[in-house]
Amino acid sequence: MERYILSIDQSTSSTKAIIFNSVGKLVHRFNIEHKQYYPKPGWVEHNPEEIYENTLIAINKVIQESGVAIEDIAALSITNQRETAVVWSKKTGKPVCNAVVWQCQRSSEICKKLEREGLQKTIKEKTGLVLSPYFSASKIKWILDNIESARERAESGELLCGTIDSWLIWKLTNGENHLTDYTNASRTQLFNIRELSWDKELLEIFTIPESMMPMVKKSDEIFGYFSLGNKIRRSIPVTGITGDSHAALFGQACFEKGMAKATYGTGSSVMMNIGDRLVIPASGIVTSIGWNTKNGISYVLEGNINYTGATIKWLVENLELLANSKEAGILASTVDDNNGVYFVPAFVGLGAPYWDSDARAIITGMSSNTRKAHIIRAAEESIAYQIRDIIELMTEESSITLKELRVDGGPTRDNFLMQFQADILNVPVVRVKIEELSALGSAFIAGLATGIWNNPDELTSLREIDRVFIPEMSSAERERLYGGWKQAVKLSLSE
Numbered sequence: 001m002e003r004y005i006l007s008i009d010q011s012t013s014s015t016k017a018i019i020f021n022s023v024g025k026l027v028h029r030f031n032i033e034h035k036q037y038y039p040k041p042g043w044v045e046h047n048p049e050e051i052y053e054n055t056l057i058a059i060n061k062v063i064q065e066s067g068v069a070i071e072d073i074a075a076l077s078i079t080n081q082r083e084t085a086v087v088w089s090k091k092t093g094k095p096v097c098n099a100v101v102w103q104c105q106r107s108s109e110i111c112k113k114l115e116r117e118g119l120q121k122t123i124k125e126k127t128g129l130v131l132s133p134y135f136s137a138s139k140i141k142w143i144l145d146n147i148e149s150a151r152e153r154a155e156s157g158e159l160l161c162g163t164i165d166s167w168l169i170w171k172l173t174n175g176e177n178h179l180t181d182y183t184n185a186s187r188t189q190l191f192n193i194r195e196l197s198w199d200k201e202l203l204e205i206f207t208i209p210e211s212m213m214p215m216v217k218k219s220d221e222i223f224g225y226f227s228l229g230n231k232i233r234r235s236i237p238v239t240g241i242t243g244d245s246h247a248a249l250f251g252q253a254c255f256e257k258g259m260a261k262a263t264y265g266t267g268s269s270v271m272m273n274i275g276d277r278l279v280i281p282a283s284g285i286v287t288s289i290g291w292n293t294k295n296g297i298s299y300v301l302e303g304n305i306n307y308t309g310a311t312i313k314w315l316v317e318n319l320e321l322l323a324n325s326k327e328a329g330i331l332a333s334t335v336d337d338n339n340g341v342y343f344v345p346a347f348v349g350l351g352a353p354y355w356d357s358d359a360r361a362i363i364t365g366m367s368s369n370t371r372k373a374h375i376i377r378a379a380e381e382s383i384a385y386q387i388r389d390i391i392e393l394m395t396e397e398s399s400i401t402l403k404e405l406r407v408d409g410g411p412t413r414d415n416f417l418m419q420f421q422a423d424i425l426n427v428p429v430v431r432v433k434i435e436e437l438s439a440l441g442s443a444f445i446a447g448l449a450t451g452i453w454n455n456p457d458e459l460t461s462l463r464e465i466d467r468v469f470i471p472e473m474s475s476a477e478r479e480r481l482y483g484g485w486k487q488a489v490k491l492s493l494s495e
Contacts, residue, residue: 003074003452005443006062006236008055009436010080010164011244012101012266015051017058018436019066019073020443022452024462026434028066030058037098042105042348045098048086051164052171070236076172076226077240077446079247079438080164082187085139087150087161087212093175096159097147099167100139103267103306103348107138108357110145114138119205126192126199128280128287130355134304136163137189137206144208154209161212163188165241172238173224180214181223182292183246191216193289193299194278217241219442220293220449240446244438245269246291248408249300251441252432253460258400262387262421263438264409267351268308270390271300274398281397284353285390293445295456301398303352303390307345307361308383309411314347315379321372329416332377338481340365342488343378350492353393358494365488383411384421385485391425404428404468408437415469423473424482433466 002022009016013036018029032054037045063070083102088095100106111131114120120131129135140161144151153159160170166180185191185198190206190213192199198213217223219242225235242250248263249271257275262268273290278299280287290300307314312325322328342364344350349357363375387405395402404427412418412431422429434440447453 007439007443009439015054017062018439030061044101044104074450075446077442079442082243085136086167107133107142110138135189177224181241183243186289239449240442247441248437251437252406261406264411268305311345329414335373341378344492422469429469433464
């Protein structure tokens with residue numbers, strides 16, 4: 001009897017339900033987008049209830065359309081956008097406000113105040129993260145400080161908080177389980193990655209009651225059971241809970257120290273496996289828990305970029321320079337170079353390695369002969385430059401020379417972007433056949449938890465390479481272009 005994993009990939013822009021079979025092949029998927037809210041400049045919100053309802057719709061649709069029998073689904077796994085914060089009532093199940101999305105900068109002043117108080121070193125030593133509104137802690141504090149009666153309700157024990165995985169687990173298990181996994185916990189800036197527990201000092205710093213926090217479990221433990229009314233004849237175990245970037249690293253089979261991947265999406269995450277020894281970098285990248293399973297823990301160095309795929313979407317929706325994102329690489333290829341144009345997409349500040357929430361987007365270097373294609377090419381190139389910024393710091397901090405970069409995500413189908421990425425890094429860029437690496441990674445963990453696979457070695461053999469992009473650019477040209485990018489970034493920074 002064939003056994004399947006139903007994987008939920010809850011991302012920044014949409015919710016996907018994907019069914020994988022026992023050899024890691026994608027059987028069927030269903031995707032539904034949710035609305036983005038921008039109530040003020042630099043603010044980004046999602047409706048948590050819309051996300052949950054879309055999750056139910058996606059589950060129903062993928063089961064109906066795939067023809068897979070319910071009794072053959074071994075587990076439901078979840079991989080999710082990280083850092084996005086939700087606060088809700090455990091009595092009513094209602095959020096106190098919209099989710100504050102990872103991109104949102106509304107809590108910048110909270111972070112600046114803590115920095116003035118000299119707390120950034122303590123926070124980084126405990127969490128591996130730089131003090132930034134990017135992470136969940138300051139977002140949750142902002143909600144408690146600014147939503148009417150939220151703090152009083154939290155202190156009385158009525159409110160719960162968590163990242164999107166916690167919200168979905170709580171809803172899918174009918175409010176029985178308030179849980180998260182180590183990967184998502186490590187991105188809240190409230191979790192001590194040395195002691196592997198919520199940190200009382202950090203909770204006090206951010207004035208968040210400990211009673212709000214979810215219990216933390218290993219990704220391959222059972223997080224509860226899900227059933228959908230009378231349509232599902234048995235409860236399905238929920239397991240394989242993993243933040244999206246961590247799941248992609250697992251899906252890329254980066255199980256050994258020094259292996260690295262880049263996930264390209266709305267934003268992008270670059271991760272390098274550094275093994276079971278914790279390293280806190282001095283520079284602008286961060287340390288997270290790559291995964292924690294019954295086979296042990298792996299730490300990662302990570303750099304996060306706010307705007308990559310979203311930059312191209314901005315060209316489509318705001319400037320209307322493109323009919324759709326798929327045109328970007330094609331049009332970028334119609335010109336020989338960027339003609340001196342650089343695009344720094346700091347729409348909500350810059351993430352790693354700059355961590356400047358007040359940086360602003362710029363297009364620089366334009367002249368009278370600048371064409372639309374040059375601006376589009378500059379936007380495409382900005383994605384690759386930002387990846388290089390992070391890779392250079394990682395190799396410096398880890399003393400590991402990168403041999404190749406494994407890539408995943410929708411934008412990797414853009415051949416122009418992938419070739420330019422290989423050129424600007426001067427290492428091969430390896431694209432796998434399947435795009436849905438985050439969903440696959442969480443499905444792999446769920447499959448290990450339920451006995452579909454016995455060990456990670458079996459997963460390595462399932463990885464299928466689509467194309468390897470080999471560097472073709474001269475060293476002089478590479479450094480000239482990258483130098484221009486660094487100059488453009490300086491112009492966008494707040495100081």
